[in-house]
Amino acid sequence: MSLSALTPSSPIILIGAGKMGGALLTGWLAGGLDPKAAIVVDPKPPEETLALLAAHGVRHETSAPAGVTARVLLLAVKPQMMGAALPAVRDLIGPETVTISIAAGTPIATLESALGGAIVRTMPNTPAQVGRGMTGAFANPAVTTEDRDLVGALLQAVGEFGWVETEGLIDTVTAVSGSGPAYVFLLAETLTAAGIEAGFTPELAARFARQTIVGAGELLNQSPLPADVLRKNVTSPGGTTAAALDVLMAEDGFGPLMVRAVAAAKRRAEELAG
Numbered sequence: 001m002s003l004s005a006l007t008p009s010s011p012i013i014l015i016g017a018g019k020m021g022g023a024l025l026t027g028w029l030a031g032g033l034d035p036k037a038a039i040v041v042d043p044k045p046p047e048e049t050l051a052l053l054a055a056h057g058v059r060h061e062t063s064a065p066a067g068v069t070a071r072v073l074l075l076a077v078k079p080q081m082m083g084a085a086l087p088a089v090r091d092l093i094g095p096e097t098v099t100i101s102i103a104a105g106t107p108i109a110t111l112e113s114a115l116g117g118a119i120v121r122t123m124p125n126t127p128a129q130v131g132r133g134m135t136g137a138f139a140n141p142a143v144t145t146e147d148r149d150l151v152g153a154l155l156q157a158v159g160e161f162g163w164v165e166t167e168g169l170i171d172t173v174t175a176v177s178g179s180g181p182a183y184v185f186l187l188a189e190t191l192t193a194a195g196i197e198a199g200f201t202p203e204l205a206a207r208f209a210r211q212t213i214v215g216a217g218e219l220l221n222q223s224p225l226p227a228d229v230l231r232k233n234v235t236s237p238g239g240t241t242a243a244a245l246d247v248l249m250a251e252d253g254f255g256p257l258m259v260r261a262v263a264a265a266k267r268r269a270e271e272l273a274g
């Protein structure tokens with residue numbers, strides 16, 4: 001199954017085209033989705049999304065259109081907006097529709113009771129915008145093998161993708177890879193600030209921090225070696241890296257902090273479920 005299974009008469013309808021909905025749509029259009037096979041429903045998308053829709057000629061509606069049934073209905077509104085959004089999209093669902101939710105914390109049971117049918121709960125991340133996303137997904141029993149293939153094709157078009165065995169693991173996906181890009185961007189911000197503190201101009205600090213993270217990420221991506229070995233390869237005994245890692249890997253350092261951060265994100269995902 002490929003994105004060509006989505007056609008103007010069997011479209012994907014995107015509910016909410018903000019940061020994440022827009023990122024996914026960008027990835028799908030770059031991955032070959034027929035722009036006429038997509039409909040975007042959002043009362044007031046951000047400027048970037050409006051520009052994307054205009055550039056590709058994607059149909060935009062401010063509320064759910066009448067007389068259309070989705071092959072894929074993708075819910076990309078904030079979890080807090082889900083209750084208001086669900087009744088308005090019920091008529092977009094037909095016997096062939098598979099609904100995908102990307103909302104943090106919204107349980108499948110909530111979606112089942114509002115919409116019924118085949119439902120997949122997923123958690124993507126913003127690097128999907130550049131085809132380098134990481135998405136986890138969990139399906140309810142009504143999802144067919146064909147639906148799974150189509151959902152897989154959509155999510156693989158924007159990066160890597162894997163099914164998880166239990167719905168609870170979606171909260172773990174959320175805490176690790178859904179929110180994870182923010183942890184990496186924070187690393188870029190803090191390394192930049194530390195570079196300024198250590199004598200760089202702001203421009204040089206931002207450039208050296210950014211390219212260090214991009215380069216290290218690409219090395220991690222391309223190398224067969226695991227992260228800890230790559231780290232040790234940077235670390236000369238008694239050298240500069242060892243001096244820095246003594247600080248970062250102290251008992252109350254980066255490791256325990258990351259464990260606490262991921263646990264806090266997971267707890268928040270569970271709270272959002274109500």
Ligand SMILES: NC(=O)C1=CN([C@@H]2O[C@H](COP(=O)(O)OP(=O)(O)OC[C@H]3O[C@@H](n4cnc5c(N)ncnc54)[C@H](OP(=O)(O)O)[C@@H]3O)[C@@H](O)[C@H]2O)C=CC1
Binds near residue numbers: 022044046077125
């Ligand atoms: N941002 C991220 O990194 C990730 C986000 N997610 C999930 O994606 C979802 C969206 O997040 P994000 O993209 O950041 O949020 P945004 O606020 O950027 O986007 C949501 C969009 O939906 C619009 N909207 C609100 N209500 C409706 C409605 N009833 N029908 C149609 N559109 C509506 C909003 O309009 P308005 O602004 O006017 O309310 C906004 O344009 C969330 O559930 C989040 O948990 C998942 C993975 C990663």
Ligand SMILES: O=C(O)[C@@H]1CCC=N1
Binds near residue numbers: 174178179
């Ligand atoms: O912060 C959030 O709630 C969403 C879910 C994962 C990334 N952003």
